[in-house]
Amino acid sequence: DAGVTQSPTHLIKTRGQQVTLRCSPKSGHDTVSWYQQALGQGPQFIFQYYEEEERQRGNFPDRFSGHQFPNYSSELNVNALLLGDSALYLCASSFWGRGSPLHFGNGTRLTVT
Amino acid sequence: DAKTTQPTSMDCAEGRAANLPCNHSTISGNEYVYWYRQIHSQGPQYIIHGLKNNETNEMASLIITEDRKSSTLILPHATLRDTAVYYCIVRVEPGVYGGSQGNLIFGKGTKLSVKP
Numbered sequence: 767d768a769g770v771t772q773s774p775t776h777l778i779k780t781r782g783q784q785v786t787l788r789c790s791p792k793s794g795h796d797t798v799s800w801y802q803q804a805l806g807q808g809p810q811f812i813f814q815y816y817e818e819e820e821r822q823r824g825n826f827p828d829r830f831s832g833h834q835f836p837n838y839s840s841e842l843n844v845n846a847l848l849l850g851d852s853a854l855y856l857c858a859s860s861f862w863g864r865g866s867p868l869h870f871g872n873g874t875r876l877t878v879t
Numbered sequence: 880d881a882k883t884t885q886p887t888s889m890d891c892a893e894g895r896a897a898n899l900p901c902n903h904s905t906i907s908g909n910e911y912v913y914w915y916r917q918i919h920s921q922g923p924q925y926i927i928h929g930l931k932n933n934e935t936n937e938m939a940s941l942i943i944t945e946d947r948k949s950s951t952l953i954l955p956h957a958t959l960r961d962t963a964v965y966y967c968i969v970r971v972e973p974g975v976y977g978g979s980q981g982n983l984i985f986g987k988g989t990k991l992s993v994k995p
Contacts, residue, residue, distance in 0.1 A: 770922070808985030811982035811983065824982060858922075868923075
């Protein structure tokens with residue numbers, strides 16, 4: 767049973783560019799959340815998707831957007847990249863409407879130069 | 880801001896019990912205490928959670944004080960592979976009719992170093 771998978775594992779982009787990160791949830795899970803983790807900090811919540819809709823959003827600008835597909839997989843898009851967007855981006859999946867723990871992937875390391 | 884307070888770092892000898900404290904003095908009645916850990920270069924891993932009773936699973940035990948203002952995560956026989964950052968998080972659970980899970984608010988956690 768595969769856990770949460772993310773791709774790519776590493777990515778290098780230039781300021782001003784756009785990036786798309788991908789996530790496949792753990793089998794059976796229907797909810798996907800995205801987190802950003804800067805070096806030396808705990809993860810920060812970006813947003814959460816369920817039934818292909820954004821359900822909750824953290825304190826991130828509109829440059830950060832997402833999508834969830836009918837098969838529950840998800841994408842995170844970041845436009846107009848800034849140097850400060852360099853971070854580990856984590857995807858987590860869970861069941862909607864239950865007190866189930868989040869299962870995290872190992873993340874995508876994004877470096878903006 | 881995180882609703883919990885944890886020591887920045889702790890050391891533990893291999894084979895001994897690791898006791899990681901967490902203060903959550905403003906916890907609400909409908910908030911659970913969750914523990915996650917993050918080993919270097921990996922995503923956070925769920926360990927255990929509880930509301931008011933002590934909990935135990937194959938990884939750890941969670942002791943919550945009667946007033947629920949603090950808790951302790953216990954790793955009974957720490958190994959080198961338990962070296963990680965441990966996060967204590969309080970989280971509202973969805974109601975009976977479902978609803979948002981509520982996002983996790985991570986602090987900086989406790990860096991546990993298990994030494995031979």
